[in-house]
Amino acid sequence: MPDNTTVNILIDVLAKTDQLQRAYNLFHEMVDRCSIPDFYTYTIVIWSLGQKGKVDEAVELVNEMAAKGYQPEIVTYSILIDAYGKAEDWDEAMQLFERAKGMADAVIYNSIMDGAIKKGDVHASSNLFEQMEAKTCILKFKQKKKSTTF
Template sequence: MEARGCSPNLVTYNTLIDAYAKSGRAHEALRLLESIPLRPNLVIFNSVVNAFCRERRLKEAETVFDKVRLAGLVPDSITYNTLVHGWCLEGNVHRALALHSKMAARDGLVPNVVTYTSLIAAVCKSGNLRKAVELFDKMRERRLRPNGVTYTALIDGFCKQGNIEEAYSLLLEMTNSGFSPCVITYNVLINGWCREGRMAGSICPRKVSPLIS
């Protein structure tokens, strides 16, 4: 490209970095970032953060995150959401919640639906149902509409705590909000109902019976 008199621009570099990210070559993405003769923009930094998160190398992703400010840039919601989601998948709820708080307090950013869903699922998995409900309520307070995955994550949390009635109420709210429960949603409820020693079909015979027949 350069041999023909064409100099790569930031779009070119970001395309290359994104390709490295998708092919599991985060370190090569980082090396390219560090060798760019131009001033990297936030899009490029976000691509490298995502590259490390995809490989579950969260500490290295945070190192790149710290370099964002050193470059005179401010992390945006994509930067934070990528890291929060990564820490949730890693099972580090404490770090995910810390970043969630930091993005609002320090940079005035609001997590998106995917991030809230990741947090709710991770917090439920850790057994902190109270925090999960708090996040769910905060999400709606910010006028972010929970999706089917969000509802299923919280329903699973209630079921694991043995609160089947509340889980079923949430299922009704989910359907009233226009979301059709999937097989996973019903399986979560059925498993919870069975753990409580009740008949799964009694949850809602017309909807559940076809799934367990």
């Protein structure tokens, strides 16, 4: 079996080309062959499941990942919040956001605000934006020229 980096790239390509089942099968084959998935392997598969609306499976994989010693990081929370938002499960998205709030960055705030807007709760989205601004998650630039390159 190829090394983790190679398998991660293959799983990522399969997932991004709408071949989630093949990506998921490769992930399980990796586990079956005693190759240990790393944090990135889990993250790729969790993201893929979330994109396809398979939130329960994504959460199950996060729990498995944690049981194997890979604690969820900010990217993990962002992926799940985004997945809950896509699944229109605002309550779960908010619960997860509250758990991750201490480490929340602009990506997590954007995910939860997107969920609030999809729910039709512009007020909540506005409040979240103010929280994000207070936490200085928004970069403030002083424009010296007529254009800014990021």
